[in-house]
Amino acid sequence: MSRARRLVRITWVICRFRLDDFLHQVRLPLPVRLLLLFAPWHLFPRNKVSRGERLRLALEQLGPVFVKFGQILSTRRDLLPEDMADALRDLQDRVPPFPGEQAQQIVEHDLGKPVGELFRAFDASPLASASVAQVHAAELLTGQEVVVKVIRPGIEKVIHQDIALMYLLARLLQRHWPDGRRLRPVEVVADYEQTIFDELDLQREAANASQLRRNFPDSTLIYIPEVFWNFVSRRVLVMERIYGIPVADMAALQEAGADLRILAEKGVETFFTQVFRDSFFHADMHPGNIFIDASNPRDPRYIAIDFGIVGTLTPADQTYLARNLLAFFNRDYRQVAELHVQSGWVPATTRVNEFEAAIRTVCEPIFERPLKEISFGQFLLRLFQVARRFNMEVQPQLVLLQKTLLNVEGLGRQLYPDLDLWRTAHPFLEDWMYQRLAPPGLIKTMREQLPDWLEQTPEMPQLLHDALKQLTRLESTNRSEEKVLTSLRDEVSIAASRHRRYWLATLCVGGAVVVSDMSTLEWFRQLPPSSWILVAAAAYLLWPRRNETEIKAEHDR
Numbered sequence: 001m002s003r004a005r006r007l008v009r010i011t012w013v014i015c016r017f018r019l020d021d022f023l024h025q026v027r028l029p030l031p032v033r034l035l036l037l038f039a040p041w042h043l044f045p046r047n048k049v050s051r052g053e054r055l056r057l058a059l060e061q062l063g064p065v066f067v068k069f070g071q072i073l074s075t076r077r078d079l080l081p082e083d084m085a086d087a088l089r090d091l092q093d094r095v096p097p098f099p100g101e102q103a104q105q106i107v108e109h110d111l112g113k114p115v116g117e118l119f120r121a122f123d124a125s126p127l128a129s130a131s132v133a134q135v136h137a138a139e140l141l142t143g144q145e146v147v148v149k150v151i152r153p154g155i156e157k158v159i160h161q162d163i164a165l166m167y168l169l170a171r172l173l174q175r176h177w178p179d180g181r182r183l184r185p186v187e188v189v190a191d192y193e194q195t196i197f198d199e200l201d202l203q204r205e206a207a208n209a210s211q212l213r214r215n216f217p218d219s220t221l222i223y224i225p226e227v228f229w230n231f232v233s234r235r236v237l238v239m240e241r242i243y244g245i246p247v248a249d250m251a252a253l254q255e256a257g258a259d260l261r262i263l264a265e266k267g268v269e270t271f272f273t274q275v276f277r278d279s280f281f282h283a284d285m286h287p288g289n290i291f292i293d294a295s296n297p298r299d300p301r302y303i304a305i306d307f308g309i310v311g312t313l314t315p316a317d318q319t320y321l322a323r324n325l326l327a328f329f330n331r332d333y334r335q336v337a338e339l340h341v342q343s344g345w346v347p348a349t350t351r352v353n354e355f356e357a358a359i360r361t362v363c364e365p366i367f368e369r370p371l372k373e374i375s376f377g378q379f380l381l382r383l384f385q386v387a388r389r390f391n392m393e394v395q396p397q398l399v400l401l402q403k404t405l406l407n408v409e410g411l412g413r414q415l416y417p418d419l420d421l422w423r424t425a426h427p428f429l430e431d432w433m434y435q436r437l438a439p440p441g442l443i444k445t446m447r448e449q450l451p452d453w454l455e456q457t458p459e460m461p462q463l464l465h466d467a468l469k470q471l472t473r474l475e476s477t478n479r480s481e482e483k484v485l486t487s488l489r490d491e492v493s494i495a496a497s498r499h500r501r502y503w504l505a506t507l508c509v510g511g512a513v514v515v516s517d518m519s520t521l522e523w524f525r526q527l528p529p530s531s532w533i534l535v536a537a538a539a540y541l542l543w544p545r546r547n548e549t550e551i552k553a554e555h556d557r
């Protein structure tokens with residue numbers, strides 16, 4: 001379908017589902033407003049269906065790319081009003097399966113052999129069919145039962161086309177909608193584009209699955225099916241077939257006698273292990289992707305599938321996240337605010353007092369609820385909403401984590417409504433912090449980071465110089481923040497000068513060793529007179545400067 005025809009179809013669906021009540025909030029340019037005036041709204045009388053419901057129906061009419069977009073949007077409760085997020089959550093993929101013969105052709109083309117030579121059996125009628133891919137059951141020549149996931153033919157083109165139109169709409173909204181600048185629809189579409197294109201690459205999904213499987217070998221928490229790498233291409237993925245009870249099927253779980261409390265707690269533990277131990281987490285934890293192995297009902301474990309979306313965090317993000325969660329539960333909002341500044345999530349010029357007060361306002365009500373209802377995901381969601389007001393740049397890795405956390409908590413509480421998240425997660429977080437900060441962990445971290453530090457050292461003077469320049473520029477544009485900037489500039493300037501002198505001191509001592517023609521150890525033992533003058537120079541360079549001490553004392557005051 002050409003882009004123009006697609007645009008006409010979108011306009012038609014907007015009229016058909018009377019989405020004009022969204023458009024009235026947007027200050028559109030005059031020609032578009034005139035066009036809308038003549039749109040055939042009258043052909044489609046507004047019925048009593050709610051606006052969320054109408055948006056959901058419209059997205060379903062627009063096809064799989066929009067449906068998936070709506071599903072993802074439904075998890076962005078930081079952006080959408082509750083009623084709309086709830087309606088979008090119920091979006092259903094209503095895409096008909098594509099013929100099994102077509103799936104076979106793609107498999108044969110990509111794997112380079114007829115299906116009969118690749119598999120002992122291949123079921124041409126699909127096991128499941130979704131917007132992006134279709135899954136068929138098969139059996140390898142070894143007798144291993146597998147599933148074959150095949151990307152829907154032609155879907156890439158449809159996605160490209162629909163994403164281009166979404167950008168068009170998002171740019172319009174961003175420019176003409178009063179909330180556009182705050183909610184940044186273009187960013188939301190860019191986020192979605194990344195996700196959907198990642199899902200199109202099954203090689204990537206296979207790699208994610210392999211990594212997760214390696215992280216949990218023989219685990220009693222979670223089982224990850226094996227990937228058969230000889231049968232993987234961008235469009236085809238062959239993976240061990242798993243059998244389990246769908247996590248949403250409570251009746252079947254109860255019938256199997258699965259211990260639901262253990263299961264709920266294991267869900268939280270599995271998530272925190274992925275986030276903090278491995279920094280690699282399954283980020284598409286909706287109930288359709290989780291099954292339960294209840295062969296040992298007293299110690300059931302999870303089985304995960306669909307590894308298209310995963311999240312990772314840097315060690316710094318991990319530490320700040322753990323400290324934020326701990327500070328939140330201690331109701332230490334000052335620390336939460338300071339951590340945001342330290343981590344660079346909000347600008348260094350943020351007024352910590354105001355930020356702290358805003359965090360307190362949104363977090364205190366969370367503690368009004370019984371402890372077992374407290375949600376880390378809700379806390380992070382509220383926190384990000386506040387932090388955005390304080391110019392927090394969107395941190396995609398943290399938004400992904402917060403969404404996954406909400407899913408994990410929802411899942412846990414559905415299994416066992418009395419799940420006490422804090423009691424389950426607190427020891428884990430404290431233990432992790434202790435291991436990271438206790439001497440062996442600290443030494444390990446330092447040893448891991450030492451090569452990076454050494455590598456960056458020669459660039460340090462330039463970086464400090466650049467930072468100084470930027471601060472000076474900032475200073476001239478923003479007088480109101482002058483005091484903060486001056487203090488920052490002074491600190492950077494002290495660090496730059498100290499750094500230069502340390503380098504020179506190192507050169508002096510190194511030079512003295514070279515001049516003496518001895519080994520370093522010998523030199524230290526004997527300190528020949530010829531080197532005294534260089535050592536004295538080094539000592540002079542290392543001595544703290546008076547103006548530095550004064551500036552520091554002034555800042556401390």
Ligand SMILES: Nc1ncnc2c1ncn2[C@@H]1O[C@H](COP(=O)(O)OP(=O)(O)OP(=O)(O)O)[C@@H](O)[C@H]1O
Pocket residue numbers: 093127128129130131132133134135147149225239240241242243288289305306307308
């Ligand atoms: N390893 C497996 N063993 C058994 N069934 C599987 C396996 N992998 C996938 N399936 C079945 O196929 C369905 C779709 O798989 P998957 O979720 O990976 O596809 P998808 O296209 O990414 O779907 P969506 O993104 O809509 O969740 C699953 O819900 C499940 O029923």
